[in-house]
Amino acid sequence: MSTPFFESQELTKDFGGLRAVNNLSFHVQEGEIFGLIGPNGSGKTTVFNLINGYYPITSGQIRFQGTSLNGLPTWKICKLGIARTFQVVKPLRRMTVLENVMTAAFNHTDSLTKSREKALEILEFCGLIDRKDASAKGLPLGDRKRLEIARALATEPKLLLLDETMAGLTPQEQADGVKLIRKIRDSGITIIIVEHIMRVIMSLCDRILCINYGQRIAEGRPEEVANDPAVIEAYLGKD
Numbered sequence: 001m002s003t004p005f006f007e008s009q010e011l012t013k014d015f016g017g018l019r020a021v022n023n024l025s026f027h028v029q030e031g032e033i034f035g036l037i038g039p040n041g042s043g044k045t046t047v048f049n050l051i052n053g054y055y056p057i058t059s060g061q062i063r064f065q066g067t068s069l070n071g072l073p074t075w076k077i078c079k080l081g082i083a084r085t086f087q088v089v090k091p092l093r094r095m096t097v098l099e100n101v102m103t104a105a106f107n108h109t110d111s112l113t114k115s116r117e118k119a120l121e122i123l124e125f126c127g128l129i130d131r132k133d134a135s136a137k138g139l140p141l142g143d144r145k146r147l148e149i150a151r152a153l154a155t156e157p158k159l160l161l162l163d164e165t166m167a168g169l170t171p172q173e174q175a176d177g178v179k180l181i182r183k184i185r186d187s188g189i190t191i192i193i194v195e196h197i198m199r200v201i202m203s204l205c206d207r208i209l210c211i212n213y214g215q216r217i218a219e220g221r222p223e224e225v226a227n228d229p230a231v232i233e234a235y236l237g238k239d
């Protein structure tokens with residue numbers, strides 16, 4: 001059997017007495033958009049924090065292109081080709097949009113010229129080029145979310161973890177966001193996306209894993225997961 005592009009095996013995370021992620025196994029194929037959904041507090045962001053090394057794993061394994069990520073620091077995981085965005089976006093406020101993206105581009109180069117070239121290319125790709133000289137602190141939310149994605153892309157990931165990039169956006173901004181995410185995948189980057197907006201998840205994902213209390217409750221194609229009684233119960237309750 002060939003090595004999976006990304007795999008989590010029996011992943012578990014305890015915060016004291018709270019088991020936030022419980023024996024969670026899944027894999028992602030290269031080129032997929034893979035959705036991770038579940039009610040509030042079900043463990044989605046914690047899974048991202050384990051993948052990118054922000055929290056140590058309690059037990060289990062995470063492998064990326066055959067390499068174990070267990071125990072690696074976040075910067076090494078980023079160098080291996082995994083980038084993420086954060087639910088609450090925090091750009092470097094005193095820098096411009098371009099400078100923000102340049103700092104991320106230094107992941108692969110020491111050259112100012114090359115980081116600038118890379119950042120300009122990414123800003124063009126993300127539809128932010130007209131904002132390049134704007135201060136990051138004054139950006140409206142839609143642009144701040146795009147900047148967050150641009151900064152992640154500038155690290156040149158093979159796998160991108162998107163954490164609620166659509167929250168708080170207008171329907172038009174969401175539609176533009178969906179287009180951008182498809183364009184990112186079409187450029188050869190595999191995506192795991194955490195998102196509460198079901199319209200977005202259903203239209204984007206090849207496969208979806210739904211978790212509750214840190215445990216798998218369903219996995220499959222979007223329509224299969226959306227119609228799964230365990231998923232409906234987790235979101236809406238039993239009655």
Ligand SMILES: Nc1ncnc2c1ncn2[C@@H]1O[C@H](COP(=O)(O)OP(=O)(O)OP(=O)(O)O)[C@@H](O)[C@H]1O
Pocket residue numbers: 015018020038039040041042043044045046047
């Ligand atoms: N650093 C931490 N210390 C203690 N408990 C934590 C910590 N981080 C998360 N938790 C707990 O772990 C559980 C899972 O939280 P997590 O943020 O991963 O859920 P989530 O599915 O991303 O939620 P949401 O959809 O609301 O963002 C929750 O009960 C949360 O309170």
